[in-house]
Amino acid sequence: MDDFLSELKSLFPDDRFYTDGPRMVPYESDGLTAFRARPKAVVIPENEDEIVATVKLCHEYEVPFVARGSGTSLSGGSLPIEEGIVIGLNRLNRILEVNTDDRVAIVQTGVINQQVSATAACHGLYFAPDPSSQTVCTIGGNVAFNSGGAHCLKYGMTSSHILGLKVVLPDGEVMFLGNDSLEFVGPDIVGLYVGNEGLFGIATEIHLRLLPLPETYRTVLASYSSLQAAGDAVTDVVSSGILPAAMEIMDRLAMDAADAAVHAGYPKDAKAALIVELDGEAAAVNAEFDSIIEIIEKSGADHIHIAQSAEERMLIWKGRKSAFSAVGRLAPDFLVQDGVVPRGKLGEALQSIEEIGRKFKMRVANVFHAGDGNLHPLILFDGSIPGELEKAEELAGEVLRLCLRLGGSITGEHGVGVEKKEYMAEMFTKDDLDAFHRIRKSLDSKEISNRGKMFPSGEAQSLSQHGLHPLEKAGVISRE
C-alpha cells in the first residue's frame, strides 16, 4: 500500500474503505455499462469532515477522485479511473429540514430524489425535477448533472430548483454558495455550479426549492398514423398559447415494448402516440384543457383517450416511463442518446434517424420529450456479436452530429461524461473549451475532481461490458 492509501485508510474504519474484493464491483461502472474501470480504492464517508479530509489528501497527493451517488449516470459521469478513488455518498442521506414558510428543503447529498417529494407531501409541497430514475438517483447526482425529466419545459431543469449549496472544493476548502433566496445578488454561481458533472468538488448539503403540489392534472393520450402527424400536433399545441406541463411522443416500437411490459393499453395500429398534460389550479386548467382537446381533435388524431381518474393518468405515464427499459426487452443491449433539436425540426430529425438506422442496419426506437425537442433514440444491438457495440456507438455519433447540424445540443439531460466528451469539440470552439478549462483550473488546479470527463482528450477507454443497468434488470428503475 502506498503512502496515499495508508493515510486514506487511517481516515476510515475497515468496513468503509475497500481496495479489493467483490465489494468493489458495483463501483467499477455506472448506468453507461459499456465502460468499466477498477479504482485504487473506494471510501464511504458518513459526514462532511470525512469528505474534507479525503479530498485534502487527494489534493496533497494529486490523486483523482470521483464522487458517486447511486451510479445511475447514463454518460459515464460516475465511472472511476484506475489511478483514482471513488467517494461513495449514499450514507449522507438525511433530510435535514423542511422549511415551509420559505418552501426550502435542506438535504444531504445522498438523499434519493423521490424521498424529498415524499417528505414534503404532507406540507402540500414537492420537488419538481423528476428524472425517471427518481426512485434511486441522488440529489447530489441531480445537481452534478442538472438532471431533467418530463416536466422541464414548464418547470425547468434541476438548476431552477437549487437555492444554495455547501461545497467542498477540490482543494478541500468548504464554502456555501447561494443565499436561500430565489433572487440572487452578484453572479449566479449556484447556476454555474449545477451541471458541473462532478468537476467542481463535492456538494455536501443542498438547499432545494419546493413547489406547491398542483391542484389538478389533466392528461390526454392521442394516437396518430405517423410520427410527423404527432409532431405537427405538438406544434399546434405550442402555437395555441397554452403552456403544457409535459408533451411526450412514443413511436410504434417503443409502444410495443411498453405494452408488453406494463399493459399500458396503447392503440395497436398507431404509428405514434402523443401525451399532453396540463397541471395547476383546477379552474384555470379545465378551461385550457378544453382548448387542448379541440386542437387535438382537429389535428387528425385517430384515437383520443382522456384520463378520467388518477389511476388512468398513472397508467398512461407508467407506459411512457417504462418504455425505456421495456425497449431493452427487444434486444440484448441498447444505447440511449439524449440529443436536442429545435422543436420545429423534430420531424426532420426523426426521419433522418430512421435513415441512419437503415444505413447501419440497426433498429432504433424513439421516445422523446417533444415539448422541448429532447430526443431519446434507443439503439438496439447485440453486444455478443463482435463489432456491434462499436457500430451502435458510431450510429449514436451520427445522431449527435445530426442534432448539432439542426442547431441543437449533444445532451439535454444525461450530460457529457465520458460518452460524449469527444463531441464537445464539435459543439464548442477551442476558445469556448479553453474558457471552460480555465474555470475548472481556477477551482481545481490539479484537475483531480472527476478527471477524464467532459473535456475531449483522445484517451480511449477500454470497452468491456454492456447491457441494462443492474437496477433496471432487477426492475427497480426504468429509463426515460
Add this chain to the structure above:
Amino acid sequence: MPSAKETLKPSSIEELIKIVASEENLVALGGQSIRKAEHYDATVIDMQGFDQILEYQPNEYTITIQSGASLKEVAATLEKEGQYFPFDPPLADEGATIGGMVASGLSGPGSQRFGSLRDFIIGVKLIDGCGRLIQGGGKVVKNAAGFDLPKLMVGSLGSLGVLTEASFKVFPKPETFVTLIFQYERIDQAHAQLLRLNTSKYVLDALDVDDSGGLVIRIGGKPEALDERIQNLNSFLGREAELIRDKEESRYWDRIRDFKTLNSDGFLVKISLSPSKLLDLDGILAPQNAPRHYSYGGSCAWIRWENEIQELDTLLSKQELAGFIIKGETRQPLVGHLPQRAFIQRIKQALDPHSKFPLLT
C-alpha cells in the same frame, strides 16, 4: 467623482475584440438606465451598436438577441406573437438593454409564476478578459452540455466579460390578467397571508406586499376562468379584493416594475430575501422611513435608502442579507452579506486574468 475616460462605440465583433485586447480598464454599458458612463473611471464601451434581434422563432419559444438591443423593442416584438419574458424585466421604459438586463440580474414581479431571469437564459456569447469570443449554453430550451455560463453572466455586472448576445426561453403570454388588492392595516397581516398563499394551490402571476400593508396578487389566463379564480382567492383570504383590470392593470404593474412607487431620491437597492425574513427586514427599514416594496412572493425587496450606503451594508450584514445598488452613485454595487466572494474571485481570475473589467466586490 470619477469620470469616464472616453467612450468607444464598436460596430463589429472584430472591433470589440480589438478594444478588449488593447485597452486596460474597461466597462461595457448599454442604455445606461442603471449606471451612467460618468460613474466610471474607465474607458466605456457603448454596446448600443449591437442592437439586433438575431433569431426569433415563436414556435420554438426561443429568441436570440444582441446585447445592445433595447428591452422595450424586444418586449414589443414578443408581444406581437402573444409571447413575453415571464420574469418581467424592469426599466424597459428607461432604455434598459438586453445586456444590461442580464448583467444587472434584475427580474420583476412576474418571477413568481415561472421563475426569474436565471431560469430563462439559455445561451450567451461574450468577449472574455483575454479578448476571446466564447459561448456557453445554446439556442434550444433544454441543454446540459458544458458549464452553465449563461447563468453565471446573470448579475455579473460586466465583471467577467462583455456580453455580445444572449438566447432566452420565452412563453406564451396569458390572454388576460387581473389584479387583486387586499389592503391590511399592518404589514405583518399581509405577510401572514403571503406565506399561506406561497404554499397554496393557487397559481399566481405575482405576489407582492407593499409598505402600507397591501397584499397585491396578479393572476392571468383564460378570461372565462378568472371570475371563479377571483372568488376562490376572496374566500381563501376571507375578504373581498379591490380589482384592477385592463389598461389600468398593466399600468399598475409598469409602475411597480420600474420602481415608480418608491418615491425618494435615495439609493435604489434590491435585497435578496426569503419570505420568512421579510418582517425582520421591514422592522429595520420602517424606522428609517425607507420606501420599500416586497416582490416575488417575498423573495426580494426593492427599497430606497437615503442615508449612507455603509449603514445599509452593516444592517444587511447583520441580517445575513445581500443587496445590489440599482441606482445611486457608488463604487461598490454589492452590499451586505456575501460569503461567496472568494468563489467569485476565482471565477473572475479565470475569465478576466488581467482585471480589465470592473471588480465586483
